[in-house]
Amino acid sequence: MNIGYLESIFSFLGGLGMFLYGMSIMGDGMQKSAGSKLNKFLRMVTDNRLLAVGLGALITAILHSSGATTVMVVGFVNAGILNLTQAVGVIMGANIGTTITAWMVSLNSLGDAMKVLQPSFFAPLVVAIGAAFLMFSKKKKESLAGEICIGVGLLFVGLTFMSGSVAPYTDAPIFAKAFAVLGRNPILGILVGALVTAIIQSSTASVGILQTLAMSGVVSANAAIYITLGQNIGSCLTALLSSAGTSRNAKRASVIHLTFNSFGAIVFGIGMYIISMMRPDIAQSSINSFQISVFHTFFNVTNTLLLFPFAKQLVAFSGLIVRETGEEEAKKETKEDELPVLDERIFKSPTFALEVGVMEVVHMGKMALANLKLATSVLLENKYECLDEVFKNETEIDILNKKLTEYLIKVNNLSLNEKQKVQVSNLFYSISDLERVGDHAENLAEAAQYLKEHGLAFSETGIEDLKEISSAAIGAVDHAVAARQDGGMEDIRQVSKLEDRVDTLEEEMRDKHIERLSKNECNPSAGVVFLDILSNLERISDHAYNVAGYVKDEL
Incomplete structure (x- = not known):
């Protein structure tokens, strides 16, 4: 392995680290500044499912993590503050809210004429401003603003590092072969997307990585779509983990989240497979980060519209998966709850x-x-x-x-x-x-x-x-x-x-x-x-x- 390859690997891993760390401290700063307002928002949820969807989207857009929102939902269901029907709306909204970061990333795909509008152009300045706030300000609010600025800046600096390290190798046959295999096999593509997301426990981050590869023009449309569908399934892992050891209804809330995303992935996966058979030229064409953002948003909004009227059915299905216990055990569980x-x-x-x-x-x-x-x-x-x-x-x-x-x-x-x-x-x-x-x-x-x-x-x-x-x-x-x-x-x-x-x-x-x-x-x-x-x-x-x-x- 020559020194050039090694340098590219280091640049990609370093960029990935900055991207993930930037997302983490940006979300942390948002949570600190928002305080308990996020939880008060959730408490506002009534049987108005449309309001629940809106609140779920808003909270996830602030946190930049649908996983964090669904963990909160599982906790509120476990505490008896939300019932399962109310939780369905918030979970649907969380999937819509998670698309906001993808749109932020796609801004980097603007042409050279719009370079000044690209986040990667002003990201170093944002980091500098954030550092100045942290070092020289004694006010807590300004320190929090600095923390958020550094998070946003590092996120885009990391993306620049990743895309820059991949760019020289976009013509390498391995990329074309890898995405061709993923594009031909929907199940494999969905599994890869789910696995990567499950490992890093953030669909937002995994979509960002996919968009970075797409900026270099190495990602085919069908492969990107299958991977994106898998990323939505992988995002359910955090909620599933958080439901371990909780009440029966809390477990059902995490099952609803998995069912919701899996249904959408199956429907869209079948649809994309049919399109790829009928129009292979479209399926095998390259896709950019902006188009991934469009599909990501279209998928989550459409999936929500499709399943919005069936909230009660989703609750009933979760009851079939997480069944009632026997009478004696039920009494015991009630007491434990x-x-x-x-x-x-x-x-x-x-x-x-x-x-x-x-x-x-x-x-x-x-x-x-x-x-x-x-x-x-x-x-x-x-x-x-x-x-x-x-x-x-x-x-x-x-x-x-x-x-x-x-x-x-x-x-x-x-x-x-x-x-x-x-x-x-x-x-x-x-x-x-x-x-x-x-x-x-x-x-x-x-x-x-x-x-x-x-x-x-x-x-x-x-x-x-x-x-x-x-x-x-x-x-x-x-x-x-x-x-x-x-x-x-x-x-x-x-x-x-x-x-x-x-x-x-x-x-x-x-x-x-x-x-x-x-x-x-x-x-x-x-x-x-x-x-x-x-x-x-x-x-x-x-x-x-x-x-x-x-x-x-x-x-």
Whole structure:
């Protein structure tokens, strides 16, 4: 091998590295600047499938990765935020949104007369501007802009390196033979496209590589089409991987994505094969990067239009692939689904990983709230048959606390902006406070158990007092969890009012109870338990106030 070949190989691999790295840091910068807006977009999805398609396309265009969008969809289905019918629309939109990068790449195919409009012409300047922002700017927004600029610039500099390294060898027989074989064999062409995409886990990147080869005029039309169809199938791998270990519906969402892309590849593959048999001159002609962009967009839009009315059928088909389990296993799975499936593959999208953390902290808060209500019903309504359930729920809250702590530690090490890092810290504090709410609920249940075992009871006045203060404490926790979920200032204000109310009631009731004890109106043993209950309820409201305070800090 002479030095010229070696230099070309190094240039191609270096260009490929810059292209992939540029895409990565551009998408990362987009996610940081967009923050949780991407996930709020997904939450807007209703049964309006057209809106779902639009949102899926928009998010994918921002992220430059249909894989990242479908991973988010699988996660939201797993968390119960999206149902399968809604997920279908977002998945369809993701396939349309992924074409945006192909169009960016195809701009490099403009003629010399339009050279100043080609990204490769101004890409070095974009990198320089981005570097200047990163080195000399102290503002976070400008640093993020610099990061995005460097990503965009490296993407096109990498493409220039790749196309430049291939250009001297466009007349080599190996290229003509390779693409002739792929063009004659649709199955082989589709497999190659799927395999390359599966390896680099990005259909956007693999389409870009194909376009780079097409710029040199070595790609035949039929081979490019078969490879592009395969690339769409290969893009499903990321979602399939992310669904491992998730709920049944989350697995079905990834199956829908695979079914959708496979159907389109089969239909278009058959169509291209028929055309190649009837018009071999068209099939064997060369194709440029602009034409690949046109076909890529045409394929995804047409596939969406064809299958758009059949969303329910896609859902039904996914149910045939991922079947219902037996009754006993279904019950077990339902119970497991109540606990979060914190899949580490979602760390590919830091913003989404953080959003999942928020959702699961809310989930933990609702578990603690439900157990608090159950414990107070045991205490005030003598529902002693629920004691074991309270203790069991507290064990689950402790397990969830440990899982969430480990998860948030990993999220904290991801590429997050300053606001997101503050949110992660607040989530750490929140789960600590919510775990303490669970502990105090357990204390209330133990107090009820002690009263039962020793045959003790409170006076009617004492019971009414406890009902009043426990209602205020429960309300504080309820509004704190709602504030964490929705970020509403009204909930935060309600927590503050209720916490003040609990403090006032606790002080008044403690004084009145001591007075009753001094008059021998209460059993001293029951009186000690009463004061302990007041203390626990007061501490519960304090923890609720803390949780709401963290949300206020973020706002």
